[in-house]
Amino acid sequence: MNWITNYVRPTINSLFSRREVPENLWTKCPECGTMLFHRELADNLNVCTNCDHHMAIVARDRLRALFDGGVFVEVAVPEPVADPLHFRDQKKYTDRIKEARKKTGEKDAMLVAEGDMGRTGVVVAVQDFSFMGGSMSMYVGNAIVAAAERAIALKRPLILFSAAGGARMQEGILGLMQMPRTTIAVQMLKEAGLPYIVVLTHPTTGGVTASYAMLGDIQIAEPNALIGFAGARVIEQTIGEKLPEGFQRAEYLLDHGMLDRVTKRTDLKDELVTIVRLLTRQAPAIKGDLPAPDITPTPAMVDADK
Structure with a gap:
C-alpha cells in the first residue's frame, strides 16, 4: 500500500496534472487588450503586433x-x-x-x-x-x-x-x-x-x-x-x-x-x-551583410558608355 501511495499515485498525477505556466510568458497590450507572447513582443521591440501600440x-x-x-x-x-x-x-x-x-x-x-x-x-x-x-x-x-x-x-x-x-x-x-x-x-x-x-x-x-x-x-x-x-x-x-x-x-x-x-x-x-x-x-547604406559594391569604372564599362 505504501508503494502505491508513495510512488505510483504521484507518478500518475505528475503525468496527467496540468502544468503550471509562468505568468511572465504573456503581456497584455494596454491599448487593445491582446495577449502577446513575450518572445514575439521582444522580437518586435515591445510594439504590439496587433495595434502597433508602443510599450516602454x-x-x-x-x-x-x-x-x-x-x-x-x-x-x-x-x-x-x-x-x-x-x-x-x-x-x-x-x-x-x-x-x-x-x-x-x-x-x-x-x-x-x-x-x-x-x-x-x-x-x-x-x-x-x-x-x-x-x-x-x-x-x-x-x-x-x-x-x-x-x-x-x-x-x-x-x-x-x-x-x-x-x-x-x-x-x-x-x-x-x-x-x-x-x-x-x-x-x-x-x-x-x-x-x-x-x-x-x-x-x-x-x-x-x-x-x-x-x-x-x-x-x-x-x-x-x-x-x-x-x-x-x-x-x-x-x-x-x-x-x-x-x-x-x-x-x-x-x-x-x-x-x-x-x-x-x-x-x-x-x-x-x-x-x-x-x-x-x-x-x-547598403542593405544586407555584403560589402558595398566596387563602382570603379572598368574598361568594359568605359567601352559600353561610348
Missing part, C-alpha cells in the same frame, strides 16, 4: 536593437556628488537611488554608448524612464556632456533618445541647472559641425522638453508619444480653454511643425541610418 523599452534593449549585431561600447560618465542636498521625503534620496539601481541594473537614468549603426559610426545617449521616471539629474547632465565630448572626439553624430517626467526633485536647483548645461553641450556639437538627432519617446515632458530634447537638427518621435512642457490640465486652467483632441501627442506636434517625422520603432534604425549618412555626406 529599457535603454539597454534599445541600444542592442540599434547597433549592428547588438554590439556597442559604453561611454564612461563621471559620477556626480551623491545626495548633495541630503534630501528626504518618505524615504532618503540615497535609498531611492539604491532601489532604482537594483530594479534596473543601471547607474542612473541615462546610458551612453558608441558603435556602428548600419556600418556608420555614431554615439547614442538613451534616457531610461524605468529609472525614477527618467528624471533629469546631475548624472544625466554629465552623461549628455560626456556623449557630446565623445562625439566630438570621434567626429561622429550624436543621437539622443529622450524619455522623462522632468527634473529630479530630490536634486532641486542642481537638477534644473542641467537645462543650460546640456544646451551648451548641444552647442558644442553644432560648432563642431556634427549632427545632433533627437528621438522623443513616451513621455518627454518638463525641463527635458525645454532643453536638450527640442534642440536637435532633426526631431523624430515615436507614434503617440506624449511630448510637452506643462501638463494639459495645467495649461487648460491657465488659458481657460479646452485643448484640442490629441494635444501634446506626437502626431499633433508633427501636424503643427514641431517635429520632422513620426516613425515606428521597428523602422527607426533604417531611418536614422539614412538621415545620419545624408547629413554626413556619405553614400547610401
Whole structure:
C-alpha cells in the first residue's frame, strides 16, 4: 500500500496534472487588450503586433536593437556628488537611488554608448524612464556632456533618445541647472559641425522638453508619444480653454511643425541610418551583410558608355 501511495499515485498525477505556466510568458497590450507572447513582443521591440501600440523599452534593449549585431561600447560618465542636498521625503534620496539601481541594473537614468549603426559610426545617449521616471539629474547632465565630448572626439553624430517626467526633485536647483548645461553641450556639437538627432519617446515632458530634447537638427518621435512642457490640465486652467483632441501627442506636434517625422520603432534604425549618412555626406547604406559594391569604372564599362 505504501508503494502505491508513495510512488505510483504521484507518478500518475505528475503525468496527467496540468502544468503550471509562468505568468511572465504573456503581456497584455494596454491599448487593445491582446495577449502577446513575450518572445514575439521582444522580437518586435515591445510594439504590439496587433495595434502597433508602443510599450516602454529599457535603454539597454534599445541600444542592442540599434547597433549592428547588438554590439556597442559604453561611454564612461563621471559620477556626480551623491545626495548633495541630503534630501528626504518618505524615504532618503540615497535609498531611492539604491532601489532604482537594483530594479534596473543601471547607474542612473541615462546610458551612453558608441558603435556602428548600419556600418556608420555614431554615439547614442538613451534616457531610461524605468529609472525614477527618467528624471533629469546631475548624472544625466554629465552623461549628455560626456556623449557630446565623445562625439566630438570621434567626429561622429550624436543621437539622443529622450524619455522623462522632468527634473529630479530630490536634486532641486542642481537638477534644473542641467537645462543650460546640456544646451551648451548641444552647442558644442553644432560648432563642431556634427549632427545632433533627437528621438522623443513616451513621455518627454518638463525641463527635458525645454532643453536638450527640442534642440536637435532633426526631431523624430515615436507614434503617440506624449511630448510637452506643462501638463494639459495645467495649461487648460491657465488659458481657460479646452485643448484640442490629441494635444501634446506626437502626431499633433508633427501636424503643427514641431517635429520632422513620426516613425515606428521597428523602422527607426533604417531611418536614422539614412538621415545620419545624408547629413554626413556619405553614400547610401547598403542593405544586407555584403560589402558595398566596387563602382570603379572598368574598361568594359568605359567601352559600353561610348
